[in-house]
Amino acid sequence: MSTLEIVDLHASVETDTGEQPILRGVDLTISQGQTHAVMGPNGSGKSTLAYVIAGHPKYQVTQGSITLDGADVLEMSVDERARAGLFLAMQYPVEIPGVSVSNFLRTSATAVRGEAPKLRLWLKEMKEAMAALSIDPSFAERSVNEGFSGGEKKRHEILQLELLKPKIAILDETDSGLDVDALRVVSEGVNRYRESGQTGTLLITHYTRILRYIHPDFVHVFVDGRIVESGGPELATTLEDEGYEKFIAAVRASVAS
Amino acid sequence: MSPVMAPASDHAPLVVSYDPEAFEVPTGREEEWRFTPLARLGGLHEHPQASAVPKVSVSSLDGVTVSDVPLTELQGDASAAPIDRISAIAWSGAESVTLVAIAPETTVDEPVEISIDTPAGVSFAQLRIEVGAFSHVSVAIRFTGEGVFAGGIQVHAADQSKATIATVVDQDASAVNVSRLHVRLGRDAVVKSSIITLGADLVRMNASVEYTAPGGDVELLGLFFADGGQHHEHRVFVDHSQPHGRSSVIYKGALEGEGTHTVWIGDVLVRADAIGIDTYEVNRNLVLSDGARADSVPNLELETGEVVGAGHASATGRFDDEQMFYLRARGIDEDLARVLVVRGFFADILGRTGIPGLADSVMRTIDARLGVTDLVADVLGVDDEVDS
Numbered sequence: 018m019s020t021l022e023i024v025d026l027h028a029s030v031e032t033d034t035g036e037q038p039i040l041r042g043v044d045l046t047i048s049q050g051q052t053h054a055v056m057g058p059n060g061s062g063k064s065t066l067a068y069v070i071a072g073h074p075k076y077q078v079t080q081g082s083i084t085l086d087g088a089d090v091l092e093m094s095v096d097e098r099a100r101a102g103l104f105l106a107m108q109y110p111v112e113i114p115g116v117s118v119s120n121f122l123r124t125s126a127t128a129v130r131g132e133a134p135k136l137r138l139w140l141k142e143m144k145e146a147m148a149a150l151s152i153d154p155s156f157a158e159r160s161v162n163e164g165f166s167g168g169e170k171k172r173h174e175i176l177q178l179e180l181l182k183p184k185i186a187i188l189d190e191t192d193s194g195l196d197v198d199a200l201r202v203v204s205e206g207v208n209r210y211r212e213s214g215q216t217g218t219l220l221i222t223h224y225t226r227i228l229r230y231i232h233p234d235f236v237h238v239f240v241d242g243r244i245v246e247s248g249g250p251e252l253a254t255t256l257e258d259e260g261y262e263k264f265i266a267a268v269r270a271s272v273a274s
Numbered sequence: 275m276s277p278v279m280a281p282a283s284d285h286a287p288l289v290v291s292y293d294p295e296a297f298e299v300p301t302g303r304e305e306e307w308r309f310t311p312l313a314r315l316g317g318l319h320e321h322p323q324a325s326a327v328p329k330v331s332v333s334s335l336d337g338v339t340v341s342d343v344p345l346t347e348l349q350g351d352a353s354a355a356p357i358d359r360i361s362a363i364a365w366s367g368a369e370s371v372t373l374v375a376i377a378p379e380t381t382v383d384e385p386v387e388i389s390i391d392t393p394a395g396v397s398f399a400q401l402r403i404e405v406g407a408f409s410h411v412s413v414a415i416r417f418t419g420e421g422v423f424a425g426g427i428q429v430h431a432a433d434q435s436k437a438t439i440a441t442v443v444d445q446d447a448s449a450v451n452v453s454r455l456h457v458r459l460g461r462d463a464v465v466k467s468s469i470i471t472l473g474a475d476l477v478r479m480n481a482s483v484e485y486t487a488p489g490g491d492v493e494l495l496g497l498f499f500a501d502g503g504q505h506h507e508h509r510v511f512v513d514h515s516q517p518h519g520r521s522s523v524i525y526k527g528a529l530e531g532e533g534t535h536t537v538w539i540g541d542v543l544v545r546a547d548a549i550g551i552d553t554y555e556v557n558r559n560l561v562l563s564d565g566a567r568a569d570s571v572p573n574l575e576l577e578t579g580e581v582v583g584a585g586h587a588s589a590t591g592r593f594d595d596e597q598m599f600y601l602r603a604r605g606i607d608e609d610l611a612r613v614l615v616v617r618g619f620f621a622d623i624l625g626r627t628g629i630p631g632l633a634d635s636v637m638r639t640i641d642a643r644l645g646v647t648d649l650v651a652d653v654l655g656v657d658d659e660v661d662s
């Protein structure tokens with residue numbers, strides 16, 4: 018069973034005005050088979066947490082550790098992390114002009130699996146995965162994310178999740194920009210993969226809406242660069258009713274004192 | 275031979291002549307030479323004697339006649355005359371002109387393959403491709419070898435003909451190539467030219483277009499990949515002197531490495547009589563690393579406002595870290611991710627050359643220069659037939 022362990026993680030970003038700390042001591046352990054929802058207000062550092070786990074060069078880790086089954090993730094390059102079984106579905110997927118979805122998917126599947134999938138099997142696999150997410154087959158020949166609508170980009174991220182079969186999947190606001198139908202299709206994709214039992218899922222979201230489709234085992238409230246409260250699914254209901262105000266106020270009070 | 279004065283304009287050459295001495299020896303201060311590192315020209319700009327003979331070979335195909343024509347027979351042609359000292363040296367220093375003629379009303383199914391191998395030393399060659407009226411042909415020209423070379427390629431497309439030309443410079447790292455491609459279009463002729471510059475230490479490639487009748491349509495495509503301190507300079511001059519012509523110029527370059535320099539100068543002149551023309555030129559460059567530099571200067575000179583369209587654009591961008599991150603976050607290692615991005619950048623040019631197999635061989639060369647060899651073929655679907 019795979020486990021991603023984040024201990025006392027601090028990270029900062031270099032800005033024009035100097036180093037700006039964003040993550041301030043994150044502790045979180047995710048095991049295969051579990052789903053953790055991380056919820057927090059805008060700007061609290063949720064995407065930063067996702068990027069730091071994936072190894073984005075923009076952020077420096079100043080303290081703490083991330084391990085995957087005991088292996089030091091922070092020592093790995095971005096692509097090594099992906100090959101080790103980490104996957105990040107991005108909040109803002111990047112456009113890559115001239116690179117077709119089909120070449121991109123086959124190249125990444127080859128990298129992650131360690132060998133090129135046999136062409137005929139691969140085409141079948143890709144076609145089925147696309148159909149399951151209601152992605153039109155013509156997307157295979159389009160440039161990666163170029164001219165995709167917000168919803169199409171998110172579906173394309175989940176398509177990659179299903180094809181790359183990671184041990185730990187981090188979904189950063191996969192629900193944003195989706196209408197109800199698209200949210201259902203995307204959630205079904207995530208649930209299909211979760212049901213395989215192969216993955217631990219970190220679901221980052223601002224709203225509780227997606228939690229009606231993807232049921233978390235644990236809910237964490239993220240404010241000002243760290244987790245300030247953890248609980249079961251009932252915590253999401255509290256957040257839905259009361260918002261983040263209480264938690265933000267508590268953090269302010271503790272900083273002030 | 276006395277110099278011929280060309281019609282005055284900001285961008286048309288002021289002097290054209292078959293005689294090198296009609297042109298001053300460049301000092302590097304002239305506008306047209308200021309980007310070129312003269313010291314690396316192997317003396318081409320002075321007046322070197324040929325010390326070697328390039329090996330020019332032309333594949334034999336039905337409907338295509340190949341012959342050697344003395345220089346003197348073609349020297350009366352003022353509008354095809356050399357435009358600078360090196361192009362005049364390349365003319366006068368050549369032994370003869372290799373004439374590749376396609377008879378009128380002929381369709382040549384396979385591409386005519388022309389190879390120009392430049393041995394060590396200084397060598398010159400002249401090539402002329404005459405496409406008869408109503409004929410269709412495609413021609414793939416390939417430069418190889420280690421020499422210092424200057425040459426000229428004339429493409430004369432007669433009325434209603436259609437020619438697809440690709441010129442690939444893939445010489446050795448020590449080589450020099452200063453060449454000029456001149457395209458002349460008859461009424462409603464259609465010419466597509468792709469210039470693909472990969473090899474040699476210094477390349478200076480001129481492409482010029484002349485319309486002799488209304489309705490000519492030219493597409494100039496360019497692709498250059500420069501690294502390891504290479505100098506790749508591409509100059510374009512489209513002279514719209516006739517009504518209802520079309521020109522579309524797209525050059526794309528990728529470059530990396532300390533001291534690597536690419537230059538693109540695109541001049542389009544629309545003369546007063548050239549009403550109803552449509553022209554667009556663009557240069558895009560992708561800088562892959564620090565220390566490499568791209569200069570890009572588009573010029574559009576309009577002497578009439580009665581055009582269908584006239585535009586130009588130029589953009590030089592840096593390699594996008596976010597694209598790299600996205601690809602690497604999907605397990606793709608750094609070298610392969612760069613290959614994907616560069617392939618993507620060149621995809622539109624390579625998809626349009628009209629020469630079968632060219633895109634693949636060019637990309638494999640570039641892949642290898644970016645450090646990727648075996649993996650790509652399989653992953654990128656190149657060898658799919660073999661796989662299934």
Ligand SMILES: Nc1ncnc2c1ncn2[C@@H]1O[C@H](COP(=O)(O)OP(=O)(O)OP(=O)(O)O)[C@@H](O)[C@H]1O
Nearest residue numbers: 030032039058059060061062063064065066075223
């Ligand atoms: N590259 C950067 N340069 C400067 N500031 C940054 C950078 N990246 C993040 N930040 C800042 O760090 C904080 C956290 O940003 P982050 O994107 O992680 O928040 P978030 O919780 O994902 O917000 P949202 O809900 O809007 O997606 C913000 O104040 C943001 O402005």
Ligand SMILES: [Mg+2]
Nearest residue numbers: 063064108190
């Ligand atoms: Mg975010």
